Amino acid sequence: MFHFFPESIIKDWKSQTEDFNQTTHESSGIETSSGEHTQYLQKLSILDEHKKTAQTLKEMLEEILKLLRNWIVKNDKDSETEKTKNNETSTAVQTIEPPKQTDNNETLQAEETTIKSSNNQSDGVKVYTLNGFTLTIINEVQDFGQEIEQRIFDTFNKVYPKMRERFNKEATKNVTLIVDSKLNETARTSNKTIEIHSAHFKETPLDTDTITHELMHVLQSSYPNFELRWLIEGLADYARWKYGCDTHQEKLTNFESKHNYTDSYKVTARFLVWLETKVNDKVVDRLNEGLQKNQYKNGTLWKEITQKSVDDLWNEYTKNPDLSK
Ligand SMILES: [Zn+2]
Known part of the structure; x- marks a missing residue:
């Protein structure tokens, strides 16, 4: 080495x-000589x-x-x-680990908030808060468990901030959900309060995207009027398709020749998806903005956005309703 x-x-x-x-x-001896x-x-x-x-x-x-x-x-x-x-x-x-861990953290925070709130409030009322967004769940029936409530909040947390950012930045961050067994419809929304029939979650516990649809109505509550119900419901089902947690295909109906754009809900939503894909990728944003500013003007808004009438656009759609790009 x-x-x-x-x-x-x-x-x-x-x-x-x-x-x-x-x-x-x-x-070793004595040295004496020279x-x-x-x-x-x-x-x-x-x-x-x-x-x-x-x-x-x-x-x-x-x-x-x-x-x-x-x-x-x-x-x-x-x-x-x-x-x-x-x-x-x-x-x-x-x-790098990331999304999964973030989700876990978010769930943990939500659970912490839940425990704190339920101690302060009467039974059946829970307040879920995360990143400045709050969902208050008033469960009058209390016949489904914490697991479903948590899934509802997870859906709210995943879809609402994104939808609010796109469709109405001024909208409330505090939404109330009432689960009611006496409601005479599946769901309805008034301003920032959503009501859902308790049977809905008993029959389809995984379908929390009903919340996604209703949350779009919360964002639409700033519209000056609700005369165009077919378009309002179509936009809500478009939001469900775009942001919902289920697979997208289940949230759109198949095209049928008997359909019309005023059929509302999924039929109109499919038409909006087609328009966004084939005609103008800003059509949904412009329609939402036009409705907020009361600019529909008997349909001239369609011409302003696409240079065509809604009937002409629907006619084109029926000839080739394929949604692929
Ligand atoms: Zn609706």
Whole structure:
């Protein structure tokens, strides 16, 4: 590993040591003659040489020690660097992990809020809050469990902020959901209050996208009038298709020749999807904006957006209702 003793130095040192030993043994008697004096001087000279050799060896050993120290320090540093790298890698993995973890965190926060709120309020009222958005669930029936309520809040949390950002940035962030067994329809919305019949979640516990549809109505509550019910409901089902948590295909109906754009709900929603895909990708945003500003004007809004009447557009749609781009 270390080759700091040149062969010549080692041999020289060995031979000088042997000479010295020999000389010392031979001169163990009392030295009195001039010959002995000469021998004595020779021995001194040899001792001097040994001293120099020892000094050289000492310096070489010091050099080796220095190198060893540097080598040890470098190794320590390398292993530290390696540790840091490993730490960085694991941190990076945790950061990348993401959507799933975020979802979990969000659910946890929601659960924490729920517990806190239910302690403060009467039974059947729970307030779910996350990122400034609040859903108050008033469950008058209380015949379905926490799991469904949590799923409803997860849907609210996934769809409402996005829809609000797109369709009505001024809309409320606080929505109330009343689950009622006496409602004479599946669901209805008035301003920021949604009412849903309790049977809906008993029969179709996974269908929380009814909430998505009703949340669009919350955003539409700023419309100055609700005369165009077919278009309002069509936009709500479009939002359900676009933002809902179920697979998209289940949320649109198949085209049938007997359909008309005023049929409302999924029939109109499918027409809107077709228009957005084939005619103008801003058509839904412009219609929503036009309804908010009371600019429908007996349908001239369609011409302003697409340069065609709604009847002409529907006629084109019926000839080729395919939704693929
Ligand atoms: Zn509706």
